[in-house]
Amino acid sequence: MSFAFRLMFRDIRSGDLLTLLLALVISVSTVTSIGLFIDRLQLSFEQESANLLAADRLIRSDDIIPAEWEAQANELSLQTAQRTSFTTMMFAGDSLQLSQLSAVSDGYPLKGAYLVDDVLFGAGQRSTETPKQGEVWVSSRLASLLKISLGDQVEVGDAKLKVTKYLVRDPGSSTSAFAISPRAVMNMADLAATNVIIPGSRVRYSLLLAGDRASLDEYENWITPQLNEDQRWQTPTQRGERIGDTIGRAESFLLLAGTLAVVMSGVAMALASARFVKRHLMQVAILKTLGATPKLLGKLFFLQLFALFIVGAMIGLGIGWGMQEIIASLLSGLMSTTLPEPSISRLWLGAATGMISMVVFCLPLMSHLIKISPLSVLQPNTKIELNSFAIYAIGFIGMFGLMCLYTNGFLLPSIMTAAILGIALFVAAIGWLAFKLGRSLTSGATSGWQIGLASLYRRLIPNLFQLLVFTLIIMLTLILIGVKSSLIADWQQQLPEDAPNHYLFNVQDEQIEQINDQTTQLGLKKSDWYPMVRGRVTAVNDETVQSLYPEEKGEPELYERELNLTWSDTLGKGNELVEGDFTAEGLSIEQRVAKEANLDIGDKLTINIGGNIVTLPITSVRTVDWGSMQPNFYLILPKSALEDYPANFVSSLFVDDAQAQSFYRAMATFPTVSILNVGDILKQIQTIIGQLSQAIQLVLFCILSAGALVLLASVRSTLEERLEEGALLRVLGARGALVRQALLVEFGALGFFAGLIATIGAETCLLGLQVFVFNAEASFHPLLWLLGPAIGVVVISTIGIFASRTVLKVPPMLLLRGL
Amino acid sequence: MARNTAIKVSNLTHTVTSNTGNLTILKGINMEIKESESVAIVGSSGSGKSTLLGLLAGLDVNTSGDIFLYDQEFSSPSEEQRALVRGQYVGFVFQSFHLLPSLQAIENVMLPAELKGDKDARKKAEALLEKVGLSHRLTHYPNQLSGGEQQRVAIARAFASNPKILFADEPTGNLDEENGKLIIKLLFDLNQSQGTTLVMVTHDNELAKMCDRQLVMSAGQLTEKSL
Structure with missing residues (x-):
């Protein structure tokens, strides 16, 4: 055993084990930090929501609550x-x-x-x-x-x-x-x-x-069958749904980011393992000639991998813990309470990721290594077949499994896997064409351009593979940048700084002027007054809602309850016409509810407004920006239809902290007016958004570091061949500048194509993610088309030249001798 | 006193499958090598010399026939057992040295003893490196050593496990004349001082002549060259 470790320590000097260790550490630490952070966020959200509920759980009832319900709770120590x-x-x-x-x-x-x-x-x-x-x-x-x-x-x-x-x-x-x-x-x-x-x-x-969660769950199981329809079991998350939504999206982003980190670290591990195996082929053969049995070698590598896992996992978990502490401290002040400590039990996710990565990426390669024939020592050109289907299949299944484990679902991993496969095919086709074209345009070896472009085609398979890896990394980066900026922009757009935070309801016609005077005096900005009546949709195209939904189940929201209705001849703020004519003598309907109720222009709705029946056709469809906090309505009637109905008026306005008390004093003179203050919740959401944005930047930084590592590992995997070629060129009299130029052209071209294909892929994926995962609207990202190829050329040339700097520095003799 | 038989081969045949069909490289080889004998296997390129050496050392499995090392059946057992036998009886010197690049000279020499769990590995390795004249190069890495020096380290490594049989595959093939001579001298000195059986594949007639016997490999057949 100690021999295995001695051999390992000697190996560490060669750098291959370090690359493997680094990949493992990044994988474990990213997964751990993101996992722990999400856990804290969830705990904190639950805690904060519990404050809103005044309890962890609540039973609401229209009848007196039986005494035994409380007794049972006390029995469970609640x-x-x-x-x-x-x-x-x-x-x-x-x-x-x-x-x-x-x-x-x-x-x-x-x-x-x-x-x-x-x-x-x-x-x-x-x-x-x-x-x-x-x-x-x-x-x-x-x-x-x-x-x-x-x-x-x-x-x-x-x-x-x-x-x-x-x-x-x-x-x-x-x-x-x-x-x-x-x-x-x-x-x-x-x-x-x-x-x-x-x-x-x-x-x-x-x-x-x-009380504690287990007892609460036990109590829930006990109580649920006893609840009648007037009794409700409430959990904190059912309250404050807006915050839940925001945090939910942030969680989706963090999960996505974490999954990408897992994928990248996986690729880094696979590359580092492949390089490790290649460099150890001869070592294993030699050890075998010296009498090392396959069993001993198996034990040796298993011990090495296990030790590597222990060390990598410990460092990774440590760094992961530290990183989430940093993220958490960036978010200090979030939700007005300190974030609860993360559960230690969540650490298993990071450790499991490390373990699974090692098992799926390293073990299959290592088992190939152990099988190498000792005869290779007499046949120096022996190469091990690392491209076996089984290795790819195991890696692929492992990666997919990890993603599922990580996201706790199939949707995101499936979208990503499909995208990666599609991209792989695309890369192979485009790369092959581009490299071939590059080759046919150049002949001879007099300039760096010719040598560089020729090398691309000569090492077609490894270059295509590298192109794929580069493309994936750049694509993932672009996706994250795209998701991050559209997510944050979307949030900010949703909640502008001066979004109205108070609603005024039940305002009578004659009060409007007085209230307007008060608010003007206080310098408050107020939305327009909207007349409001309540009405219920009773029939659609002359068929009653009851006959359409006899069981009162699965009813669209539009028919479910009494609606707030307004009438207007002009389209309000935050409303956008999608179809039809708003000024026509008919109903204007909000797009989402129309879709849900399967209604279209021309359909007739019958509405009961305080006993008066109004039947009108739908003449326009609108989208509504619910985030604008303006009074918004599913149905808007034409002014003529409701002009004579007695209505209340509604408006919304922004009141800042300094003005709040004087505003409340002023409104105290209107006892019948209801005021709804949503400011605290809005402020909370805004703080959360601001701080989550910071957290997301940090996570993005972690992922980019993982990406850079993968690029480095990938370049290193073909380093030997490039070193040999560079040395030969210089032996044959090529100047350093020529070799450098050739390398630049090769890496630059790889980077450019990778960046370009990545941009196409990222734009497509963003579309899918926006629509299916984040439930946001699809948008185009022109910045990515600039960033993609630029990142590709600059980053890959830099890393490539950095990784192969020995080609240019070390005397050719030394290189050739070492090869 | 009659010497023990170190290696005994009977009816050894080896066939490989290539994309043009089956190719028989060794055709019914019979031979015997006595303990502490030195034997050179000579022949033109592609005649099957290295294949034979590989089979004798148990690096590959023959198609048919038997190989015995010190009366132990060596041709059929599993890779696991062959490795154990190799560790016990066999040492190697290769044309391209095959030192582990990530290990220092001393660590390379320590390897065989360490594999056996020998606690004195370092001491023995130091003594051996001194014997081959490299006591001042202990902590050098292979790429910091000249070809001759690398081969001397390889010889020290080969003798580190006190092998009863030493196989050498073109040991001077990559060396200049002067270094070649030094290596040959070392090999034979150690062969004699430790009573090791030496089986060598070589193109070098001078080297071959120094051995007790010369076997000529030609078209998969082995014949004894009369001295």
């Missing part, structure tokens, strides 16, 4: 709390106000905290306590409407409660509208005394749960 929410009239002196009231048990919230303040319209401080028995916390708006302040008493049904805090935010409310809604929270112990909940009251009961 923490529990209860919340009962209802709408009731609150009284204070002569004032009365319809309010949203929650009664909460002690221990609420299980996750997150209340924001409360002692000052009206204050910003709030965290509090994990609940109102004590006999106390109530009211929102500033409610306090203004009831004309009360701290210490005053309010009446809720038969109970009198003392106001002790102004409520800014309830962790259990899905939006941050709390501060400005007439809301209040009281202790559960006072609920019975109020006598407000009587049979028939509209009450929402919630049982909140928190």
Whole structure:
């Protein structure tokens, strides 16, 4: 055994083992860092969402929650709390106000905290306590409407409660509208005394749960069959879906990047192994003549590979851990909480990648090596057949398996594999044509151009293979750059800095002018007012929705619920006409819902608006930019159709932090107007996007390093032949400049073609990825067409010249002797 | 006292398959080589000398016939067993030296002893390198040594496992006259001092004449050349 290690340490000096080790380290560290980082991101997202839910899981019910449900949760060591929410009239002196009231048990919230303040319209401080028995916390708006302040008493049904805090935010409310809604929270112990909940009251009961995942899962399995249709099991991720979407895309990107890193490291490992095997052919034959048995050699190489794996995996895992720490620290401040520590158990993914890479890329080659006949020592030209189908097949299956393991699915690996295969065929065809053309254009060996172009054709197979590797690496790089920039641009476009963050609902016609005055005074930018009525689609082309979907299952969204409808003669901001005429006397429909409901121009919809039936044909189809945060509608009716209906108005506006309190004060004078504040969520998303973008840049950098390594390994794999040729040319009297020029031409041409083909491939793949994986719109990337060939020529010539610099420096005699 | 038989070959035939059909390289060879004898196998290029050497050393498997090394059947067993026998009885010197380029001179010489698990490998290797006059080149890599020096390292390596039989394939083929002579002297000195059987393939008549016997390989047949 120690002999195996001695031999290995001696081998390390030759550099081949180091290349193998480096490939392994890069593979393990990239996979580890990305895997760990995604894990932290998911944990953090879940944690943050749990704060929004006030619990890890929640059961929502329209009926009283059976006591045994809570008992069962406690038996599983889960923490529990209860919340009962209802709408009731609150009284204070002569004032009365319809309010949203929650009664909460002690221990609420299980996750997150209340924001409360002692000052009206204050910003709030965290509090994990609940109102004590006999106390109530009211929102500033409610306090203004009831004309009360701290210490005053309010009446809720038969109970009198003392106001002790102004409520800014309830962790259990899905939006941050709390501060400005007439809301209040009281202790559960006072609920019975109020006598407000009587049979028939509209009450929402919630049982909140928190605890470890296994118990929660066990509880979910137990409870799910018992839930009726008025009861819901809620998880944190169901809330805050927008953040989920953003993080989801970032995850897709990171997964894609990680998969590409796996592919590149795999190629680097395969190349390094092939070179290792080639250089060790004679060593094995000689060792055999010296009496080394195949068994001993098998053990020797297995031990070497195993030691290499242990060392590589340890270094890789260490670097991977460090790298994700760096990524995480770049993202510090993300989601207002510190990122949770990654689970150590996730390290297995990196270690498994290293192990599988070694097994599929190194072992088959090594087993070939051990089989070499000792007779090779007498036949110096023996070459081992490394191009066997089995080796490629094992490598290919291994790589595919790794990608599947990594992405936990088949779609992405399948798209990528198909693309790689397609590219391989394309490269072979184009490369063969181009090299042949280059050869026929030149004859003789008087200039570097002639020698360089001639070499391309002479070493056709290795050059085509190298062209393929270069193409793949450049293509992967371009794909990442393309995905990265379109992803980030898409996000930023989705959420401009001054995107509206407040919605105003239920505004009456006569209030519009006063509100306009207020907002103008405050200098706030507001969208137009849209009239809004609610209506339900009841029939399509005179067939009722009930007859179309008798089971009420699989209904398109358009028919599922009451819709907000508006009417307008002009196309609003963020709307784009796709088909038809917007000004015609008919309906304008949003493209996605039209597609889902299989509707087209000319189809007739019947809509019930407060008992009045309107039937109109579809006359135009629009796309809507939902990210613009403007009020948007699935269906827009012509002005004439709804002009006489009594409508509420809706608008959206951007309010920055400095103006928020004065805006809320001003709006407190319009008690019937509902204000929805989505600003906190938007801000959170914007922070996440900004920081995820940084993380993505870092990951991109890691992948590019892996790419550079593969290029280097690939150039090294044909180095011997180039060295020999360079030495011979110089022995025959060629000047160094000629040899250099020939090498430049050869590598430059390889780089150019690789870059060009890569660009074509990348553009095609980006199209597929954008449409199928990221669910974004397809777009063209002119920058790539410039970058691709440029990267190809510059990077490959540089690496090529760097790797074969010995051709130019070392005296030819020494080279020839060493060969 | 009668010397033991080191190598015994009977009816040795070797056929290879090429794209033009089967080609019989060795046609029913019979021979015997005694312990510590020196034998030269001569013949024109392509006559089958190296093939015979390869088979005798167990580097390849013959098509038919038998080979015995010290009465041990050597032609049929598995590669595994042949390697063990090689490690026990056989040493090699090649025309193109075949030193491992990633190992220093001393490490190359240590290899056979290390393969056997010999703890004194380094000491023995140093002594052998001293014997071939390279004690000042211990830590040099093969590409830092001249051809003659490389072959001397190879000879030191060949004798490192105390082989009973030394096979040499054109040992002076890549060397100039002066270095060639030095190598020949070393080979024969060691052959005599250690009682090793020496089987050598060579084109060099001078070298062949120095051996106890000369066998001529011609068209796959082996004949004894009368001295």
